[in-house]
Amino acid sequence: MLKKLVLMLVALAAALPAVAQGPDALGTWKESPAKSAIVSFVTAVTTPGSPDFVAPADRIATFDNDGTLWPELPMYTQLAFALDRAKALVPMHPEWKTQQPFKAVLEGDLKALGAAGERGLAQIVGATHAGMTNDQFAAIVQDWLAKARHPRFQRPYTDLAYQPMLEAMAYLRSNGFTVYIVSGGGVEFMRPWMDRVYGVPPQRVVGSSIKTRFEMRDGRPELFRLPEVNFIDDGPGKPVGINAAVGARPIAAFGNSDGDLQMLQWATRSGRRGLGVIIHHDDGEREYAYDRASPFGRLDRALDAAKANGWAVVSMKDDWARIFAAKP
Structure with a gap:
């Protein structure tokens, strides 16, 4: 009887979120509707017995990179x-x-x-x-x-990860989510440094690609890069890329531009509870302020879709106490 009780307690402890996994992990997020939306969603899908409960194996979150995890101006x-x-x-x-x-x-x-x-x-x-x-x-x-140095902040690009987004990814991981980065950028450009900067291993990075060819070079098997486009992982290509690389539909998606619209739709309009988050660049003092007219990271259709779909729109100016992990 005692052994059975111990096993039940262990199982219960594994199922319930720990204190360290709570909203306090989002330390640079100010109290706001956006933060509340994230915490409410995570609580609902990780609480056993909740009508929105999702098994850990199905807790998949996808993050865009440029403009969502680090700056995309003055150019990608x-x-x-x-x-x-x-x-x-x-x-x-x-x-x-x-x-x-x-x-x-x-x-x-x-x-x-x-x-x-x-x-x-x-x-x-x-x-x-x-x-x-x-x-x-x-x-x-x-x-x-x-x-290389960012032309405005004069810091290595990899020093300019957004601290609140690093916290969001860690918060999701601590609650049983598997995090993927899904970007329009080149997958082989991103893979060498994603783990070091974001804690995302190469096999969980989805991106655009050029064609490659297997070759034996000096007795070594190599993949040789060809000057031909293979796949563009942007806009409607993002759900296609996610399906090909992940084999499952995410239940949470974070983006910042019209290029992320279909990814957010894919994650949130499946018939079960989903989380859609849009990072709105409205802080010209600490970073940049742009949306509908920007040549890079244009946020127009997705901004309109946010209200209709109930997605959280994060104001970098009002919702984040701090922007960069390393102060520029």
């Missing part, structure tokens, strides 16, 4: 990387000095670069991200991140 970090790579490769491609969109890159002509559109950006990515193995590319990314 990977774009800054691609532009620096293009400049470094000019000696091997003198024709770029007169050939668009590379001419715009070398001259810093953002207007001409914007006019090149997605096709032009694809050309730049193909020229700067391909022609090497995955391991070689990862080393180049790590080397660039160690040296």
Whole structure:
């Protein structure tokens, strides 16, 4: 009888959230409707007997990266990387000095670069991200991140993770969630540093990709990167990417732009309780203020959809006591 009672107590302890898993873990989140929405949702889906209870295996949360976990202005970090790579490769491609969109890159002509559109950006990515193995590319990314500095904050990009979002991910993990990062950025650009910065291992990173080919090089098996787009993990591509990589629908999704709209819909309109959170950049003093008219991270349709879908809209200005994990 005593043994049976002990086993029951152990099972109950495992099922109930611990004190350390509570809302106090969200230390830089001010008391607000957004924080309440997160805490209420987590409590509902982790409490045994709750009509919204979800087994730990099905507690999946997805986070966008650019603009959700770190800054995306004045341009996406990977774009800054691609532009620096293009400049470094000019000696091997003198024709770029007169050939668009590379001419715009070398001259810093953002207007001409914007006019090149997605096709032009694809050309730049193909020229700067391909022609090497995955391991070689990862080393180049790590080397660039160690040296590059954000133009406004003059800190390494990896120092600019949002502290409240690090807390949100830790809070979810402590309550039995598996956290994935689902970004429009290149998956191989993100994987080398995601675990160090966010605590998310490479196998839980979903992103855009270029085509790769298996090759034996000097007796070693390698994946060689080709200058061809394989998959774009943005907008309607995000649910497709999640399904392919995760094999399950998330019950919580965090984003900041129209590129995250379909991911939030996928997570919250499944017939069971879901959590949708949008990070609204409205703090021009501590970070940036932008939404509907921004060339990067435009938040327009998703902002309108938030009210209709009951998603939490986080004001960086009003809801976060602190923005960066490391003070710029």
